[in-house]
Amino acid sequence: MRRIRKDGGTVAQAHLEYLNPFPKNLGDVLRSYDRVLVPEMNLGQLLKLVRAEFLVDATGYHRVRGVPFTAAELAEAMEPLL
Numbered sequence: 001m002r003r004i005r006k007d008g009g010t011v012a013q014a015h016l017e018y019l020n021p022f023p024k025n026l027g028d029v030l031r032s033y034d035r036v037l038v039p040e041m042n043l044g045q046l047l048k049l050v051r052a053e054f055l056v057d058a059t060g061y062h063r064v065r066g067v068p069f070t071a072a073e074l075a076e077a078m079e080p081l082l
Helices: 002-006 026-031 045-054 071-081
Strands: 037-040 059-062
Touching (some): 002 071, 037 045, 037 071, 045 059
């Protein structure tokens, strides 16, 4: 995020503490952005739920590996969306 902001990009992040039920204002928050990236450490189930529940054209970045994403990996995933 810092790298993207340093290069002049504007990004925001949200961390969901619970998914069932989704936070009440999540749809409004997601729809307020032009593009949404959903990084997740599985096969993309959250992306499918977000698209179905809120009708948001979100992009997924997922993988199945027991190591958290690095900031560089997320920045690379975000760059095509900017």
